[in-house]
Amino acid sequence: MSRTSVEQSPAENSVGIIKPKTIHFDQALELVCGKTLNQYDLIYETYGELNAEHSNAVLICHALSGDHHAAGYYAEDDRKAGWWDSCIGPGKPVDTNQFFVVSLNNLGGCGGSTGPNTTNPETGNLYGPDFPIVTVKDWVESQARLADKLNIQTWAAVVGGSLGGMQALTWSLSYPDRIKHAVVIASTPKLTAQNIAFNEISRKAITSDPEFHGGHYYNLSTVPTKGLMLARMIGHITYLSDEAMGEKFGRERKSSEFNFGYDVEFEVESYLNYQGKRFSKTFDANTYLLMTRVLDYFDPAADFGGSLEQAFEKSSCGYLVVSFSTDWRFSPERSEQLVSAMVKAGKSVSYAEIDSQYGHDAFLIPTERYMAIFSAYMGRIAQEVNVNES
């Protein structure tokens, strides 16, 4: 899941200073859960230029804790770039010299799009826990409306890692004629019982925090930071591999002697506490609950009697599927299930399993072979766009 962005200073290959924009939608959105959002806002950023044919647009889909700020900086002295700045920019895999890149914050998020921490125009109060449970399909529907507003009929590619990959997959099934390529990184056709179990622990951590107040904590000026912190700590373990944690922390301690107590002594404890604390100050607990449910419910094969192969039957885009060797959250086997179903359905697909020690988080880390594969595929798409243009 997209956690933190890499600290670096604005460089030549950056998209530079970015200003997010917001679009208001008046047309009601009927959700899979049966409820309706009569109006909503989506906040988004764009990088690069849309060509005359409007054929070079790429949609970036964020994961659990990501948002619209995928690349670039908000100010000159901004120390942190967007969460996928390593992959989006001039000369990078998603090359902004070639593509017009759109990145939004999804409905239910807490980055500026309509979600639990925004005002429900019908009541004048914040949505809080009453914000309807959205699904990946609903997101794709809202993204299609954003595409309409931006005059993008067809995406050259929809790209995402983890939960973002699920959106790319869903695009290819919901709007086969509006997507040329789907890039699905470190993703899965559905969550396993173990995945759902970890999500449930995260949810219980939040909902059992006395400051949670059934999700109505905004009005009480409290925040369930302890629960959110705990949820993040659990999540974080599942994003890393045993190997990566061993390499980073091993059994290093803050002092050479045991304290024979329960305060933080090991470096890994210190790290988890720090990450959890920092996250709990910037992310919204209701959004976290919602995102875990979006993950749990994702299962495109369910509409086809459980057959992934049939789910892919009507898709017509090309796929790039990428997995990482030490990812145990969405393991390479999950990606291989996707690939086998795509081949059985006679779809164009390429697949690579990248050797990486970074676990699920590897999709955010620009390792050499990952970048080579990603760049090669996006480069091929850029060629197609340019051929059709001339």
Place this chain on the structure above:
Amino acid sequence: MRADLRVIEPWVEPDTQVLDLGCGDGTLLAYLQEKKRVLGYGLEIDQKQITSCIQKGVNVVEQDLDKKGLRNFADKQFDTVIMTQALQAIKRPDAMLDEMMRIGRQGIVTFPNFGYWRCRHYLLWYGKMPMSKTLPHTWYNTPNIHLCTFKDFEALCQQKNIKILNRTVVDANFEQSRFALMWPNLFAEFAVYRISR
């Protein structure tokens, strides 16, 4: 054009589905895509080769045949399953042939002939495992762990009820010579077989 492509191309029907086992940099599939409009997939484990395939616009799936086999593919899923110069490097060539016949309507197989006169001469004269331009490895580090002659291969096909539809024998440059046609097991360096069950 690579000489083996010229032999293989006429055996592949237009607009069909092709699986290339050990597809290398994707040259064969790119060629068949262009000439025959096939829907092609390659299996490969070499990282650089996989990137080359993607750059060519060839579908490539990273899959280790020795570890995973072909069990993720359905019966008769492909019209043609191709395996060039890899049969001798696989742990169980016999099981691989069975799997190729399960998932494909026809198979195309090429491999170096260990009965080639230079191999025989090398062993007879030097008393050592043959090495040549086509088989440059020493016995202890060679990837070619199951070398065979044409006769061996054809006996295996017969035993497995696999029909040999065509056989083209060639020398190292994929040229056909009179000697190779007359005494293939002695004078041909490679054969390209078209098989089905």
